Amino acid sequence: MGNFFKNLFKKNKDAKIEKPEEENMKNLEDMEEEEFLSDEEIEKLIIEEMDQEDQEIQESNEIKESIEIEKEIVKDIEQEKEEEPGINNEVEENEVETKGSFLKKLKDGLFKTRKNITEKLNSVVNSFKSIDEDLFEELEEILITSDVGVETTMRLLDGVRKRVKEEKVSDPKDVIKLLKDEILKLMTENVEPQKDEYPMIIVVMGVNGVGKTTSVGKIANRYKKAGKKVLIAAADTFRAAAIEQLEVWSNRVGVDIIKHQEGSDPAAIIYDAINAGKSRKTDVILCDTAGRLHNKKNLMEELKKIFRIIDREYPEAHREVYLVLDATTGQNAITQAKVFREAADITGIVLTKLDGTAKGGIVIAIKSELNIPVRLVGVGEKIDDLQEFNAEDFVNALFAE
Ligand SMILES: Nc1nc2c(ncn2[C@@H]2O[C@H](COP(=O)(O)OP(=O)(O)OP(=O)(O)O)[C@@H](O)[C@H]2O)c(=O)[nH]1
Ligand SMILES: [Mg+2]
Numbered sequence: 001m002g003n004f005f006k007n008l009f010k011k012n013k014d015a016k017i018e019k020p021e022e023e024n025m026k027n028l029e030d031m032e033e034e035e036f037l038s039d040e041e042i043e044k045l046i047i048e049e050m051d052q053e054d055q056e057i058q059e060s061n062e063i064k065e066s067i068e069i070e071k072e073i074v075k076d077i078e079q080e081k082e083e084e085p086g087i088n089n090e091v092e093e094n095e096v097e098t099k100g101s102f103l104k105k106l107k108d109g110l111f112k113t114r115k116n117i118t119e120k121l122n123s124v125v126n127s128f129k130s131i132d133e134d135l136f137e138e139l140e141e142i143l144i145t146s147d148v149g150v151e152t153t154m155r156l157l158d159g160v161r162k163r164v165k166e167e168k169v170s171d172p173k174d175v176i177k178l179l180k181d182e183i184l185k186l187m188t189e190n191v192e193p194q195k196d197e198y199p200m201i202i203v204v205m206g207v208n209g210v211g212k213t214t215s216v217g218k219i220a221n222r223y224k225k226a227g228k229k230v231l232i233a234a235a236d237t238f239r240a241a242a243i244e245q246l247e248v249w250s251n252r253v254g255v256d257i258i259k260h261q262e263g264s265d266p267a268a269i270i271y272d273a274i275n276a277g278k279s280r281k282t283d284v285i286l287c288d289t290a291g292r293l294h295n296k297k298n299l300m301e302e303l304k305k306i307f308r309i310i311d312r313e314y315p316e317a318h319r320e321v322y323l324v325l326d327a328t329t330g331q332n333a334i335t336q337a338k339v340f341r342e343a344a345d346i347t348g349i350v351l352t353k354l355d356g357t358a359k360g361g362i363v364i365a366i367k368s369e370l371n372i373p374v375r376l377v378g379v380g381e382k383i384d385d386l387q388e389f390n391a392e393d394f395v396n397a398l399f400a401e
Contacts, residue, residue, distance in 0.1 A: 106387060107397040109379025113360030117146045118399055121176055128172040131164055135172055139179070146361035147330045152368040156182045180399050183364055187391035191373045194348065197318035198228070198283040201274070201310060204350070205303060205343070206324035207336055208291030211352035211378055213242065215324055216288045217249030218386035219350075219376070224253055228283040233273035234259035235266035235306060236290040246288050256280070266290065267305040274313045285317075296339065303343040322375065324350045325366065328357045337370050348375030350386070355379045363394065 107114075124138045136157055143153040159182040160175060169178065202219065204212050213236070220230045232250050236242040240262040250257035258273040270287060277285045289303060310319065323346045325333040333351075340346060349370075354360050354377050363374055374389045 102387060103393060103397065105379055105385065106377075106393055107400055109355040109377070109385070110360055110394075110397045111355075112358035113146065113354070114398055114400065116358035117142060117361060121179070125172040125175055131170065131172050131175060135175070136161065139175070143361060145359075147357075147359035147365060148361035149331060149334070149365035149369060152186070152365045155368065156186065156364075159185070176399070180395055183398075184391055184395045186364065187367050187395065190371065191367075191391070194320070194373075194375060195318060199277065199285070199314075199316070200283065200318045200320065201277075201285045201287070201314055202320040202322060203287045203289065203303075203306065203310070203344070204322045204324060205289045205340055206291060206326075206350075210291065210324045210326040210329075211350075212236070212291060212324045213245050213249065213288050214381070215322075215350050215352060215376070215378065215386060216246065216286050217253060218378075218383055220249065220255050220284075220286055221253045221383050222386070223284045223286075224255055229281065230255040230284045230286065231273060231277050231280065231282045232257045233269050233285060233287040235269045235273075235287050237262055237264050237266055237269070238290040238292065242288070242290070256282075266302055267309045270306050270309050271313060274310070274317075278314075300339075300343045303340075307344050319347070321345060321347045322350045323348075323372070324352060325362075327351050327354045327360060327362050327378075330357075330359055330362060331365070333362055334365060334369055337366070337372065346370075346372050348373055350374075350376045350378070351389075352378030352386075355385075360398070363389075 120142045121139065124135070124142065128135045128138075139160075140153055140157060143156065144150055148156070156179065160178045163169065163178050163181075164175070169175070204216050204219075206212050216232060220232055223230045230253070232246060232255055234243045234246045234257060236246070237260065243259050243262065247257055247259065256276070258269055258276055260269050260272075266289065273285050273287065276282070287306070289306065290299065292299070307321075310317075321344045323337055323340050325336060327333070329336075337346065337349070349366055349372055351363060351366065351374050354363070363377070366372065367374060376386050377389050377394075378386050
């Protein structure tokens with residue numbers, strides 16, 4: 001509103017100079033009516049000004065918020081660096097510790113899901129004396145309500161039934177172990193490890209708010225730590241704040257960024273990033289993309305255009321297409337994957353916010369229903385809370401005591 005009154009005051013001041021003495025005695029209200037704007041027009045201007053200011057405040061709050069988060073991340077990195085041992089003979093011990101802390105984080109991240117699935121499963125098997133269809137019905141309900149999905153639940157339980165018969169299992173408590181085996185089998189079926197081939201280009205896509213930009217930052221950090229030369233492409237040009245958020249990440253991680261202005265063509269950014277990547281001998285180009293446009297069709301067309309540029313300009317690069325899904329959205333994540341499949345061949349899923357849901361069963365449904373491997377899982381907001389997905393660790397963490 002400040003500018004509006006400033007302008008109004010300026011106009012009145014100018015008016016005073018030009019006006020005869022007596023008219024200067026008139027109050028401001030009269031002058032507004034006579035010389036300038038009607039009440040309705042003033043009201044309209046005020047509303048417009050307030051709307052604009054609200055929008056500015058909201059955008060600056062978003063930036064402030066993301067800067068606060070980034071600051072915390074930097075603190076974490078610094079703390080981690082301090083804790084790193086300085087002498088070589090401690091490295092082995094540190095590696096063991098890293099694996100331990102990695103598993104602990106995964107376990108902590110799955111706390112809500114474990115409580116929801118495993119505790120319920122245990123209490124059900126303990127309440128049955130023999131294995132019968134009633135027991136299977138109870139198991140079915142627990143799995144379906146944990147977002148494992150109907151189809152996947154049936155598949156898992158059919159496998160358990162078969163083994164109960166074949167192995168003549170009679171103790172209901174043993175069903176848990178069989179279920180754990182079936183989940184692991186399903187999660188590892190037809191999954192090849194990701195190829196570590198360079199140069200690599202990774203396109204990160206997904207609907208708005210799922211954690212794309214954060215994941216790009218975290219992935220950049222992982223490759224940087226592994227000694228790779230990384231370049232980030234800010235191809236989400238829908239909002240200026242999105243570019244700034246990514247810039248904060250590039251500064252924190254210490255990698256280059258290719259960006260244009262808000263509203264510019266994302267395909268042009270990818271084109272520039274590929275050229276810069278080639279001339280700077282970059283190992284990994286990471287592309288953030290928009291999560292929302294005016295409509296779904298536009299977004300899909302924009303993504304397709306990005307992939308056409310990569311096909312044309314960088315066919316020699318190893319390509320990964322990550323779809324970021326938010327674990328807290330449950331079965332909706334499956335629908336999103338089906339939509340994004342129209343735009344590109346998704347090579348892996350980045351499943352974020354597993355720490356925020358009791359329905360982590362979605363990990364199992366995603367693998368089973370989409371047959372796309374989960375490559376990375378987000379178990380928190382900190383920089384190292386994005387972990388490489390390992391099915392065995394996941395199942396162990398899910399069923400941990
Ligand atoms: N708890 C938790 N929060 C996460 C995780 N990953 C991302 N977030 C948070 O999710 C919010 C949205 O993340 P962004 O990276 O901005 O999401 P985006 O997909 O880029 O969003 P748009 O650019 O608006 O489409 C941020 O507050 C992140 O800190 C995670 O694994 N766990
Ligand atoms: Mg973003």
